[in-house]
Amino acid sequence: xxxxxxxxxxxxxxxxxxxxxxxxxxxxxxxxxxxxxxxxxxxxxxxxxxxxxxxxxxxxxxxxxxxxxxxxxxxxxxxxxxxxxxxxxxxxxxxxxxxxxxxxxxxxxxxxxxxxxxxxxxxxxxxx
Numbered sequence: 207x208x209x210x211x212x213x214x215x216x217x218x219x220x221x222x223x224x225x226x227x228x229x230x231x232x233x234x235x236x237x238x239x240x241x242x243x244x245x246x247x248x249x250x251x252x253x254x255x256x257x258x259x260x261x262x263x264x265x266x267x268x269x270x271x272x273x274x275x276x277x278x279x280x281x282x283x284x285x286x287x288x289x290x291x292x293x294x295x296x297x298x299x300x301x302x303x304x305x306x307x308x309x310x311x312x313x314x315x316x317x318x319x320x321x322x323x324x325x326x327x328x329x330x331x332x333x334x
């Protein structure tokens with residue numbers, strides 16, 4: 207009884223991108239040979255989201271600065287500049303993150319504001 211396989215195993219191929227046959231010369235060996243070449247898979251970078259704080263007339267400016275420092279790891283000067291942009295323009299971008307991280311930041315800021323009795327609003331917006 208022969209325990210050797212009669213067929214050579216097939217190499218696994220990705221269903222999304224099958225290998226492309228390429229014909230190469232045999233350098234005088236008597237015919238063309240077919241070689242399978244893999245195409246490199248191109249993955250898109252993840253969709254990024256900006257976390258935006260919105261201005262209101264009740265949340266103290268100092269609280270906004272502390273929130274920016276604590277949750278977005280900004281130094282005091284940068285946090286103050288972002289707070290002034292929020293105050294003057296109605297909103298300000300605090301950071302750019304992947305979707306899950308941005309959602310977590312929004313939840314953290316909203317929870318901290320509610321615990322301290324402030325109506326500060328925070329949203330995430332996709333970046334085109």
